[in-house]
Amino acid sequence: MYSEQSLIDYQRIEKAIAYIQKHLQEQPNLDEIAAHVHLSPYHFQRLFTRWAGISPKKFMQFLTLQYARERLEKNPSLAEISQDAGLSGTGRLHDLFITMEGMTPDEYRRSGVGHTIYYGIHFCPFGQYLLAITENNMICTLQFFKEESMAIYDLQKHWFASSMEHAPEKTGLIASRLFQPDNDSPLSVLVRGTNFQLKVWEALLKIPYGEVVSYQSIAEHVNNPKGLQAVGSAIGKNPVAYLIPCHRVIKKTGQINEYRWGRLRKSAILGWESSSKLESESI
Known part of the structure; x- marks a missing residue:
């Protein structure tokens, strides 16, 4: 069962997706995306992988035209x-x-x-x-x-x-x-x-x-x-x-x-x- 923490996590994920989409052509790296959502690269990688099951880098491919x-x-x-x-x-x-x-x-x-x-x-x-x-x-x-x-x-x-x-x-x-x-x-x-x-x-x-x-x-x-x-x-x-x-x-x-x-x-x-x-x- 999902909890209120799911909302907090999703708000960060959504902010990260907005940044990735805006800078998709530049292929932002993990450090850049993590900095945008005010997390360390380590904690952001853990958060994103827990949510999506894959890394932010792999997830990017699903957002391309x-x-x-x-x-x-x-x-x-x-x-x-x-x-x-x-x-x-x-x-x-x-x-x-x-x-x-x-x-x-x-x-x-x-x-x-x-x-x-x-x-x-x-x-x-x-x-x-x-x-x-x-x-x-x-x-x-x-x-x-x-x-x-x-x-x-x-x-x-x-x-x-x-x-x-x-x-x-x-x-x-x-x-x-x-x-x-x-x-x-x-x-x-x-x-x-x-x-x-x-x-x-x-x-x-x-x-x-x-x-x-x-x-x-x-x-x-x-x-x-x-x-x-x-x-x-x-x-x-x-x-x-x-x-x-x-x-x-x-x-x-x-x-x-x-x-x-x-x-x-x-x-x-x-x-x-x-x-x-x-x-x-x-x-």
Whole structure:
């Protein structure tokens, strides 16, 4: 189970990633990165390796345009990458088994009254997040945040017909199963959105751990190849971070673009997934 120390560690990691990305062409060395986050090279190396499983130098390769482009070229379509991952021995090794149920706004208005949403604040390798679940333990919100009050406000606004109960001990039972690549117990997600948003979010679940696809690939998969703006909007409104992996969608140029919960966090998650996948494949 992650603790408040995870938040402190991640804040340093995020600061280091920002520095690495800014100076990627110069290939900063360990001493330079450590100095930027006000740690000794020894302590920074230990912190980073504990967090990512690899050294900062190896992690840098996952942040380059060349690496992203190679992954995109390898993954011509979402259907092919999903099939290949299923056939591969390690392709789905880290994927959490997630089932998704969706409801439209009209369906929620008819059925949401009288239900209770339980929520709690928890820690993970990427900082603090708010986790909300239904009475039958379906995850309905997972969002990273800077201000806890705003995250709670967004939760209440989205699930306006339901009552809210702060119950971190209840959500903690679910939180303990998240961000664990070797967890093989199924997780259920309940999301509210338009039919098109639900279709896009279902497509996101097909992107394997450690891989990336372009917005164009998602648009083609949902039979709307010219609807990049609509697809981008739907991805940006994903209410369940990490589990519905909108972070695995990048520009076709290989650039890691904006993310609802911060571009640096998106880079951190992608690098973290790539490094753990690489480590497992080398065993």
